[in-house]
Amino acid sequence: MHNVKEEAQSLLEKDQKNVWHHISKYDENTHPMIAKEAKGSWITDHNGNKYLDGMSGLWCVNVGYGREELAQVAYEQLKDMSYISMSQSHLPGIKLAEKLNEMLDDDYMIFYSNSGSDANEVAFKIARQYHQQNGESSRYKFISRYRAYHGGSLGALAATGQSLRKYKYEPLTSGFLHVAPPDNYRRPKGQSVEEYNLQKAEEIEEKIIWEQKETIAAVIMEPLITGGGVLIPEPVYVEKVQEICNRYGVLLIIDEVICGFGRTGRTFGHMHYDIKPDIITMAKGLTSAYLPLSVTAVRKDIYETFNSSDDENSHFRHVNTFGGNPAACALALKNIEIIERDNLTNRAAVLGDRLRNELKELEAHPYVGDIRNQGFVMGIEMVEDKETKEPAHDGRVKKIISDCKANGLIIGRNGDTVAGYNNILTLCPPLSSTDADLDFILSVIKKVFKENET
Ligand code: PMP
Secondary structure: OOOOOHHHHHHHHHHHHHOOOOOOOOOOOOOOOOOEEEEEEEEOOOOOOEEOOOOOHHOOOOOOOHHHHHHHHHEEEEEEHHOOOOOOOOOHHHHHHHHHHHHHHHOOOEEEEEOOOHHHHHHHHHHHHHHOOOOOOOEEEEEOOOOOOOOOOHHHHOOOOOOOEEEEEEEEOEEEEEEOOOHHHOOOOOOHHHHHHHHHHHHHHHHHHHOOOOHEEEEEEEOOOOOOOOEEOOHHHHHHHHHHHHHOOOOEEEEOOOOOOOHHHHHHHHHHHHOOOOOEOOOOOHHOOOOOOEEEEHHHHHHHHHHHOOOOOOOOOOOOOOOOHHHHHHHHHHHHHHHHHHOHHHHHHHHHHHHHHHHHHHHHHHEEEEEEOOEEEEEEEEEOOOOOOOEHHHHHHHHHHHHHHHHHHEEEEEEOOOOOOEEEEEOEEEEEEEEHHHHHHHHHHHHHHHHOOO
C-alpha cells in the first residue's frame, strides 16, 4: 500500500539530493512543487494538491496540459521515423514551414532549433553574416532594450536587459547595446503616451547615430516586453522603430517566443502593429512546450544572399542536432491546428478582456499601481505609494504570490532587475482555460488582495 505523504516525502528527499533546479536557491523551507500530472489548466502534485497554473508553465503551454491528440501525433511520428537531421528534410518539417508562412502571410525561410535562446542566437548569426555578404561587414552590433529577456546562452543573455541575470557570467558576447523601453505607467508627468513612445523610439535612432550607423546590424525586441514586467508599447513606438531600422539599413528582429501563437489575441504579437519584421523568432507556444522546438523565420531576400554568392562559404554554417525533430514538427502542426480549431487566439482576447474588466476594482487597492494586459497576458504592478510609484517591497509582492499558491493559484513575477522593478505580478494562463478556470483565477486574486490591504 502506498502512503501518499511518505511517497511525496521520499521524492522530495531524492530531488533535493540530485536535482539542481533552474533559477532558484536551495532552501529547505520552501519545497519545490513536485508535479505528478497536469490536465487543462491544472497541475496536481505528489501530495494531491491541485493548482491552477496561471503562468502556463514558463509562459508556454498555450493549449493547456495533457492533450491526448498531441501525444498521439508525437507517438505516431516517433514510430514511423524518429529522427532526421535538418541537413536533410522531412514531411512534418516541410508542412510546418508552409503552415508558418501561411500564418505570417508572407515568404520567410524557416530555420529550426530547440529553444527560444537558440532561435535568437541563430537570428544574431544570420544578421551578422547577411551584412557581411552585403559588403557591410562593419555591421555587427545589436540594439535591444533594458528589462527585456531574450534567453540564457551567452549571446541571447547579452541581448537580455536584466543585469542580475547577467553580471556573474560576464564577459558575454560583445556588441550588444541597450536602450530603455517605453514604460507607459512611469512616463514623465505631463507627457502624453504618444509623445513619450515616440521619444523612446527616437532614442534608438540616437543610439544608432552615436554608435556609428554603419556598425549596427539589427534591433531585437519583443512585441511587448513580457518577462520584464508586461510593458505594452503604443503602436507609434513599434512602427517608428521599424521606420528607423529601414532608414539606417538595420534589420528588425522580433522575438515572438512568448507573444506568438495567439497569446496576445492576434496570431503573432507583432500583428497588432503595421510592421514587417526581417527576422521572427518563435518557441514556447509553437508546441505549447509538449516537445522542444523553435524557429527563426527569415525574410526570403535575406536568405537569398546566403545562396546566390559564388563564395562557397556563403552558406549559413550553423547546425544543431535536435532542431526540427520530426515528432516535434508534427506535434507543432497539431498544436497550431488546435489553436485554430478551438479559436484560441480569439479566446485569448475574450479572456483577457474579462480578466481586465473584472480586476478593475483592484485599481482602488492601496498597493496596486497599474494593471495592464494584451490578450491573455497581464501585469499587475504593485507599489508602496500610488503617488510616488515607489515599487512595492519584496515581502509584499512575495506575500501575494504565496497566498495565491496557498489558495491553489500559481502566478508569476517580473524578472529581476537591479533597477528595483521586481514588483510586477504576471498572469499568463493557458488560452484553453475554461470560464470556470477564469472564475477561479478571479476569485483567488480578489480574495488574496482583499486580505492584503494593510
Ligand atoms: N525570448 C523570450 C521573450 C523569452 O521569454 C524566452 C524564455 N523565457 C526566451 C527568449 C528564451 O527561450 P528558452 O528558455 O526556450 O531558451
